[in-house]
Amino acid sequence: MTGPTTGSLRVNGATLHYEVRGRGPLLLLIPGGAGGAAAFDGVADGLAADCTVATYDPRGISRSTLDDPDAEQRVAEHADDAYRILELLSPDEPARVFGSSSGAIAAVHLLSTHPDRVARLVAHEPPLVEVLPDAADHRALVARVQEAFHAEGLMAAMTVFAAGLTRGGSAAPAEGGAPQAPRLPPQAAARAERTMANLPYFVTRIVPPFMSHTPDVDRLRALSDRLVLAGGQDSRGELAYRPAALLAERLGTEMLHFPGGHTGLTTHPEEFGELLRKTFSA
Template sequence: MTSPTIGRLRVDGATLRYEVRGSGPLLLLIPGGAGDAASFDGVADELAVDHTVASYDPRGLSRSPLDDPQARQWVAQHADDAFRLLELLSPDTPAYVVGCSSGAIVALDLLTTHPERIARVVAHEPPVVEVLPDATEHRALLARVQDTFHRDGLMPAVAEFAAGLRRPGAEDPVEAGAATELPPQAAARAERTMANMPYFLGRIVPSFMAYAPDVDRLKALSERLVLAGGADSRGELPYRPAAFLAERFGTELVHFPGGHTGLSTHPAEFGELLRKVLSA
């Protein structure tokens, strides 16, 4: 893997660590969940053939510390961070943006607030559950997860959250996979991800999954928006908002290899399709 150039950007209340590789139009990659810039390691080199690829650790995660470690988190603030990176790395030219999971929520907000800075957004399974007809049920799930987190601790809450995202009867991908010894770089990434989990579950999940996007605004901008889902995650909760919005906008829902975490489980195929989507 090509070694990226590392930079740091001061934003309101945090310092962002970002990585840049390649040349061409800017492509900003926004990680989701408890992941960081390394979430895109498996695809970044391939994407850098056509683009200047920038990925980063969102505020409060891994190597992007908050000034106030207890600060509340908001989608709009995270989207403004992404905008600041666009202004720094591509001040004169609209950029391409790819977001996965909670990173896709940030990408949607960025598109609605700064459309003039965006050439195209690919949003892979943004869990904007507030757009769904059964949003009340998912609010109840999130409330239960937070209760479990504060009462019983991290891992029981993670298990309850993961169960609520899956289709009924679906296999737990963590329990299904055999334990393997990771190479040092992957082990370091896994260690950072686990260290990020309390922050993600306690402060990202409640505010991000309560976020209601401006659906009318997104529809007006839908020619610049590619909604995507995992080929193996049909019917699961993170998949459903993308499918719902694509149907409402009359646009294609692009299916990427794997499930919600296809970026990690099928990186070569994921990256190949992503290049095609960005160049279409």
């Protein structure tokens, strides 16, 4: 299969790099973390057999540049970026949308603010920790991550962050440092290496506003027929999993489980992509 068609889109305060594959109804994939559009390299071609698949680098990540590198980041603006891409690529009909991690937070806000543009949303482990009863503990985690970054640098901050995410949000790192990361396939490892340049921006500029974002639960309840909350089979009880599980319970919907953990998209791309295809085909 040939590579994707690429383009750029001017939005408020940024220029977005986007990629398009396939033909047919639009499926927009919104990445989270620091990986950008490359996070979907393992699934995009397969999904494009049935539809037009679009993804992009969120503003400030990789090839999507900010007009002001010091600009404050807001969930609402990131969600509006996704809306602008929908308006460009699917102006006449609502699209299917998938979001992962921080990208799922933006996607949930997109659904809340522009429900007429979203036919169905699958939100995989959005760390909407403000809905949790122990939200104050997770605010402390975010504060500790920022303190570690400014005092000791990126690796120290990532150690604290990884420990908190894995152990459900504790603000203290596990004894002996960060938990060992799963071994990745070579292609995924190369992608992970390319994300390193984005990590300082992600840790300091995306994590605080996204993890302090509070969704409109009443609004989501009214839209629950087009919202699928999802988590990883291997991440039950972890911090990014818990908000999705709680929201599904509060909305009275069934939670969908994908293979792997929070990064199942990378570690289990074939199985992940197939379940995503089936979910949107149902």
